[in-house]
Amino acid sequence: MNPPINLLNLNIPIIQAPMAGVQGSQLAIAVSNTGAMGSLPCAMLTLEQLHQELITIEHESKNPINLNFFCHKKTQLDDSEQVIWFQKLQPFFDEYKIDTHHINLETNRQPFSQAHVDVLAEFKPKVISFHFGLPEPHLIEQLKSWGATILSSATTLEEALYLQNHQVDIIIAQGLEAGGHRGMFLTEDLTTQVSTLALVPQIVEAVTVPVIAAGGIANAQGIKAAMALGASGVQIGTSYLLCPETNTSLLHRQALLSDEAKHTAITNIFTGRPARGIVNKAMRQLGFINSFTPSFPYATPTMSALRKEAEAKGKNDFTPLWAGQNTSGCTLIPAAELTKLLAKAL
Template sequence: MFSTIPIIQAPMAGAQGPELCIAVCEAGGLGSLPCAMLTPQTAREQIAAVRSQTRAPFNVNFFVHKPPRADADIERRWLERLSPYYAEAGLECASEAGPARAPFDDAMCAVVEETRPPVVSFHFGLPEESLLARVKATGAKILSSATTVAEACWLAERGVDAIIAQGREAGGHRGMFLEEDIDAQPGLFALLPQIADAVSIPVIAAGAIADGRGIAAAFMLGAATVQIGTAFLPTPQAKISDLHRAALREARDNATRLTNLYTGRPARGLLTRFMREQGPLNRETPEFPLAAAAAAALRAAFEARGRTDFSPLWAGEAAALAREEDAGELTRRLWREAQELLNPVPMRA
């Protein structure tokens, strides 16, 4: 649909740079560049880096969450709750929890207009109508995530080119924007065929797809393409820490939880001490992304000791299926495995 191999490398803010995107593009998949944690100038530079190394189409991704409502009382109570951890780490409690992820705005829209990436994807809905119109005017294909059929229909009505059906199993932040009830959001293999039946545009399957079996199953259930994230984390092109890589090697089928402790919004990652003791979901966290800075200070302090007590080890439920191999080789292998299942060689009589 967008590339030779119908595999999209999920944009993973904070876990990758241009290198992963380039490797997937060169292998025939659609590489992605996450921009939610970048400044406009850094986004320009990373898009230029991708273009300097590949002529293949690529995707740039943005968050479109509403700016948070600062609440001094909520933030104070949250920091008080975390104060024993700060004491344990030998840190003074942070004075405030500032945002680490910015929503798509006029400045980032200008970057899209200047650089004209072939594909632009959004998480948490779509930007305001005027910004979306400007992105469409560049000729970019527009993608966005849906965690329910209602969200998929909402996106289709607003003219996106394809919908990413994000199942409950997926690693990282939930793309929810109409429904806040986590328990109301289905797993991929329940969600995918229902979205495929409800809309007339292509559907991209996302959530715990880490091998050819998952890809083949997604195609059988109505997907036109798959989006894969966690399987790319162990690749040398990813930018995760050695501690994160080690945790992925030990992951099992029950290793992940949905948590809002790290940013204020539900996201799936490997279970940590922080999740066990304060969550994994806690109603006292500041709004997304205001919780991020308070957790980041603890993460840095404990990682310096070789510990992941407060590290956001984002991963999906199929983390145990991930292998350590080159991202390009992984892209080609996954599609080869899927093709063997989708187009089996007939048995001779």
């Protein structure tokens, strides 16, 4: 059995997965106020938005909340990549009568930086997590200087060992079933990605820090199974997508409640990085993994332009319908009620 996650001071060893694009602080607050831990996805927030969300959290919850950031390597927009990508998407641009000259190719996904640390310093949050690896060591040292506990996602045993050797206090073992972006950072080879059932015991056996199981855990039975594998806690995202505290779109909610949700796949076409979502027209026609997709996050603006037009017609054809393989836990109840229901397994 792995070490407990007492350092998080949780009454319920459940972490609500950060889900950028479908939630803000209200979901995180609702979960944390139950004694579990809510998470705020920060990668798509401006510094001003981050500051405002932290003020809201400070006013509405006395319990710790996990602040989650991306750690991708920022690259410059590659014009040649975009030209090829536009050519691939041209039939869809024609279908929706989109003038590509008006597409803004800027993106709001920013990697963790000193500017983020400067905003956080005012609040000195106790829990901070990372996706796609880790920021520079000097940034982690600043966070730890005020007592922050550091979490990060590992999708392979090698990534878990790397994280343990680089100041991470708790490892999130992200199995292949998980919805949203894969946290992979030491490799781009999708064949290295394994199920939660295979990944968690490997990591538990190899590291001395606590391990959180993530991916395909949607109900009490899943929680019990993860803990039996040696996990010190679980991270659950998909099951929260229908809660009223989220801003999950109507089209996304409808897909989760339909037979469409039975078929999810990993795709790179929406952002440039592999992520799991419900299969839709874009994924079927462009291919789940398209080698011409621009590097992360520069695929997003063009797909967003198509998404806007399709959604205006009531279609989810170009919407990233992020979800894990197990949507059976999606329930139309408040997040606090769902968390307490899940906690009955413990």
